[in-house]
Amino acid sequence: MSTNMWLAIIALTIFYYFCVRPMKYWRKIGVHQGHPSWLFGDNSRNIFGLECFITTIDKGYKNAPNKRYFGMYMFVKPLLVVKDPDLIKEITVKAFDNFADHRDLMPAEADPLWGKNLFQLKGEDWRYMRPLMSPSFTSGKIKTMFALMSDCAENLVNYFKNKNETSIELDVLDATTRYTNDVIAKIAFGVSVDSLKNPDNEFFRVARRATDVTSFRVTLSAFASFILPGYLLKMFGLKFFEDDVKNYFSNVLQDSLRMRKNAGTYRSDLIDSLLEAQSAAKKDKSLRPLDDEDILAQSMIFFLGGFDTVSKLLDFICYELAVNKEVQDRLRKEILDVFRENDGKVTYEATMKMEYMDMVISESLRKWPIMGGIDRICTKSYKIDPVTPDEQPVIIEKGTQMWMSVWSIHHDANYFPNPEKFDPERFNEERKKEIYPYSYIPFGSGPRSCIGQRFSLLKCKILLMHILSNFELEPCQKTKIPIGLFKKGFLVNPEVDIIVNMKKIS
Template sequence: MWWLVVAVALVVLGYYWLVVLPNKYWLEKGVNQERNMTIFGNSWKMIARKQCFAEMVQEVYNKFPNSRYSGIYQFFAPTLVITDPDLIKQIAVKDFDHFVDHPVFVSEDVDPLWGKNLVALTGQGWREMRTTLSPAFTSSKMKYMFSLISQSGEQFVNHFLKKNEDLITVEMKDTLTRFTNDVIANTAFGIECDSLGERKNEFYMMGKEATNLTGTWMTIKLFAFILIPKVCKILNVSLFSEKVGQFFSKLVKSNIESREKHRIVRPDMINLLMEARKNGLKHEESEPQQDAGFATVQESEIGKATKTHKLELTDQDITSQALIFFFAGFETVSSLMCFMAYELGVNPDIQQRLIQEVDDTLETCNGKLTYEAVSGMKYMDMVVSEALRKWPAGVAVDRVCTKPYTIEPKTPDEKPVHLEKNAVIWLPIMGLHRDPQYWPEPDRFDPERFSEENKMKINPYTFLPFGVGPRNCIGSRFALLETKTLFFYILSHFEIVPVEKTQIPLQLSRKTFNVTAEKGFWLGFKRRVKVY
């Protein structure tokens, strides 16, 4: 029996060493935390599919309402959740030099296509790439690419106009990812697709595989990247499959070679990156911030180079940036569109007001949408902003402490919190966006929050749909322009209405990491009787 006693003792000791001790990390620093006695930490409900990631972030945010921060555990990794807007500003903006990086998910030497993209780069490498890419995302460059976005929007709506039906039932997630796929193919990779007409075209199928984070093997890989990154590096485990990597690499390389050989100039991302490699790009922003939309994030001084910035960009660098642009556009922008379509469908009064603005705009620009016209649609911007508030695609963002940092006490019950190098912090966007302290009746969809009168009252650090500080989302202008353009074309010809399969109220799926609807986004396109 002695061996049984030893075995039990080893199990108890191991449990204490691996679970109990790590769960005391924040308590010993004087930080509020919830005790979670499992190896999964605060993620255990997600693992058990009792809540989705967005619900987890909200729960963590609401746990200690009178604290500026609290501690959680991602498996064995302690993470500090910052819930106070002033502290978020201090950490993410004023003291940004201490929190420059995101945690390394997949190292560059294991998967260069992932590791070389702007989101994954760290330190000086990130600074140089941000400075290089920033001029490609200004309002002037969005105007440059608008014709391609508009072309995809017209193609999208024409697909449904050809159907001889007054009411067309649509699963919006599948449909809108096909649209965002075509936009990215057109604006980032320089090829034209019709993924609604040719449902299994190679670009769409490869893109779908690249962005698919479901399935047993992918789940195992994602957990392995989090729990045993060094082992993944030794075993050379990559995020993208070899097939996906080769497809996009070959596509970009052949595209570049063809353009250089035939001197082809096209208003898209590859052309801008080729120009950045050849001559460098200079950040030129002459248009006011509000023209792009209230949710647009401002570029920091890091991105606003005073001189033309030139970086040695390889074909692989260009492919990597185009691929992350695709990754973000395919999933996050289509997610915004899905939730916005749902809210318009279940709030017909809001939709009718937006339709009126669409009709007025169409009349003003003589039936042909322009960049200036879509940028000037104030109610459209209010609706998009409210969709981003209620349903942010990025429900939380993380940062890594790149050099020791101390959060000084502000209240009598606080003491200094010393963060070591490599400590991880979270900014809980979903929690901030659903906090009744900042957003009365937060579960109600109300675009009036972003009216001219009300938007000036908003604390900017309680509305973070595209992140915050110098490391915010570089593509916010593009995402907003793409969304507004598509809904302009849809509402020019159709009303979005609930159908029998529409889940009301919408419930979030607990089966996937991404924020999506439990039973899909089923809605109807009802042909409008009168079209201007």
Template sequence: MLEVFLVGIVICLIIYRMKRYFRYWDQYGVKTVSSIYLLKELVKVYRRQRIMTDMCRNVYNAIPNARYFGVYQFSKPALVLKDPDLITELTIKHFNHFTDHQFMISEKFEPMWGKSLFIIKGQRWRKIRHIISPSFTSNKLKIMFGLITDCAKNFTEHFLQKNEDVIEVELKEVFKRFTNDVLTSTSFGLAVDSFKNPNNQFLDMAKKMFNFTSGFGNLIKFNIMIQWPALYEFLGLPVFDATVNDFFERLVEDTIQMREERGIVRPDMIHLLMEAKKESLKEKNIDNEKSEDTDTKNIELTNKDIAAQAFFFYLAGFDAVATAICFCCYEMVVNPEIQDRLRAEVEESFDNCGGAVTYDTINELKYFDMVLQETIRKWPPLFAMDRVCTKSFTIEPKVPDEQPVHLEKGSIFWLPIYALHHDPTYFPDPETFDPERFTPENKRNIKAGTFLAFGSGPRSCIGYRLAFVEIKTFLFHLLYYFEIVKTQKSQIPIKIKPTSPNLCSRDGFWFAFKKIQR
């Protein structure tokens, strides 16, 4: 009898706790999207009855005419921001209150992932970002430009040497080989020809790295990692295969040791990070003399930090850049007049520089910039981005039906990137691919806080300029020698893979390179 009574008390406590969780936003008068509705949407996605993009828009539109609304990540309350002014206020003006992402995988459990710039938090993030940022200035990008150009030329040469005039390819597969070659060269200082050697160790590691995004079981693991990182660690579920961590850590350690012993200097990311490490040691000594703050003292860039950042740049650039190029090429096939205009810009630039393409040549391709920005507007790298409240903050009411919303330390909000990019209020006729949105004149009319392809504020993507240089350089050489055309296997309109955590084609990007006689 006592056991039954105790079980009853436990059940009552659980019910009380759950009700308390799911009424969290009621105390602030925040309208919420019901958990039942969210669950139904997720089930439809998992059952492949709905794609993630439609779910994002449905949830975004579920509470119309609101600056924000509440959701529950299982038991965690979170706020979704819809108002661009509020997004700008929280991510830029009051960034000091919202500096972190919610991923909590520890360095001890997953050293490479846990030490990366995307994961680290607070003062350590500020310091590491400060140390690394100079590696992405225009002068440093110019240093790496030659390496990117070599990879782009190698790509075009590979296909120019083929006997066929029209070469059918699955774009994602061949573009991943290009991004692999660029990243191994610019990040690790190694020349890897993924066309002559398609089974190289880097591509093998990339397959293992991105295995967590494929398959239903891995999707469940991915959600556990985001929602319950402590449980994820307790279960001993690795983010990446152990061989991946060992490979990259050993590679960077060996590379640094060899360069230091032999005095080797190569214009790549490892060299820039080694230089940043030297600067961090100088700053550490200065900081330790000036400050007693234990949060800022003793923060320096170690070889393991360098390995983690090089690993993360590879992880972030391998698939995302290849996917962006795929969607850009898809839009060029669907809109051939855009491809023609891009090629005309390429040919004019090529003639003006006498074939000696430089960083400045690529930087001056203004129509390319417009096309790429429209590509990542329509096909952004992420559906949404999170921020965690690190210092309590109150959202003051701006309209009659609002009341102050107090965000405590640890509170979460989401930036609905895909939904904002497809909101006709901010981007009229959002499903139409229209680079004219990003002319210098029209860009001024794009409301701040609505174009979030690379995030917003100080925690936005640090490598976006490098990614743009890489894509523009590649497409410059590709479009000079080839026309991108559809084949019988081409899927237009494209079908999106339903359960993928980012945008990708369900059946691949099948198109062809048609040689242009030069």
């Protein structure tokens, strides 16, 4: 046999072993799967920008009727997608020790600023950091941040009120992103900026770059992280945060830390909580040391969670309010009643008691869950016992990726009838008792659920109170109805910019 023939056999063998054979993993152990492509798995349409990751998962969800879970492939790596709320509870709560970690989106050795944040930390590192950050999100601490958020919301509303126009064409995401930027700049970095009056301020420009998850660089890094080990990612310089972005935020944080240490100021925010932990570790050598890079990493994940996801949620809420006038009018009435009862002021206590506001935001999170799902990694092998006649015991091996399909469950008529309808009444006092447990989990589930959810919700409420008490939102010629999903990336994004008219009211 010729040398070329041997080389061809070797090449085909390698291709089969690494690209074809892995695509049979789920079928071999009795788990329903679709028809993955060689090498690309179920990601081929994501890679070429034909559909977003959430849509790919949703197709698999719908093609596996009457299944509690089904198998997919992230390139050649198996991914178990969980459909059943009871199984989600089992994985994220009851068997938490077996599924304690998130997948490594970017290892610390390749990108320390990303790899050291609370979302990415694993095992004992996560268990150490979570209690350090928790005090920053107690009701008492969030209440102290209320005035800072309200100031930023007032700045936004006053900016548009001062325009000599009765009707303003509003790019919702641009406005809400500037609001969330100013809030996070104050609370996570101790910096005061006004991104509407000064639209080109450096903090906002760098923040936009840091959160651009649709850029080619971030997309390439994200896909590469599925198939390459950390040392190769580092070798090729693949990371989520570019060096100049990291250096900018590092310098801003260092200036804030220096000012606080020198002046002895205390603001009761995230930085202060982390500084307290850092100081305690220096005094007690039995505690794990906390360096400035750790503080920067936590500030950055707090920034990303509060900047990007909250602004996108507000984007979808404003869209739904514009196209559902009766909902908007009812919410505005509740807001104006609160203002009247509190002498024209917005208070923390009054904001937290707004029932219809809670219903509107809850329904927005149901219809538009920004993360789209919950990911986990199996840290210790686990057996899923059969509960239906067509199931058999399935052993989830250590290292297997898991995905709890929040978007699909939130849009499943079995749990939420007429799911495409925006209906805040789903969350009134009576009907919300009927929601099946763990079928509504926009902030995740179990010990690794979102630590900042109360902070994020308060930030949404404050801005909506200020906007709707001064303006009416309505569709315009540029408003796309209905809105669809952006075809690139991993998160839930609108396919086009959401533009609405904002009319001044007396």
